[in-house]
Amino acid sequence: xxxxxxxxxxxxxxxxxxxxxxxxxxxxxxxxxxxxxxxxxxxxxxxxxxxxxxxxxxxxxxxxxxxxxxxxxxxxxxxxxxxxxxxx
Numbered sequence: 393x394x395x396x397x398x399x400x401x402x403x404x405x406x407x408x409x410x411x412x413x414x415x416x417x418x419x420x421x422x423x424x425x426x427x428x429x430x431x432x433x434x435x436x437x438x439x440x441x442x443x444x445x446x447x448x449x450x451x452x453x454x455x456x457x458x459x460x461x462x463x464x465x466x467x468x469x470x471x472x473x474x475x476x477x478x479x480x
C-alpha cells in the first residue's frame with residue numbers, strides 16, 4: 393500500500409486519495425483554436441517509468457489537491473505538496 397504524507401493531514405493510506413493524472417501537462421489557453429493542440433491535450437499522455445509528478449485529491453481527508461512526486465515503477469513517494477502552491 394502507498395502511504396502519502398499529506399501536508400495538511402499527515403501520513404495517510406492511498407485509499408483516502410483519488411489519482412487525477414499527470415501534473416506536468418499544461419492546459420492550452422482558452423483562446424487556442426488549433427484542434428490538434430486540444431486533441432493532444434485531451435487524449436495523448438506519456439506513460440513514464442520512474443520519477444513523475446501526479447495530481448492526487450485527498451477526498452476522504454482535507455479535500456485538498458496535491459502534487460505527489462512518485463516513482464511509477466516502485467511507488468516510492470519523494471515529495472507531496474499542495475497543488476495551489478505551484479503556479480499554473
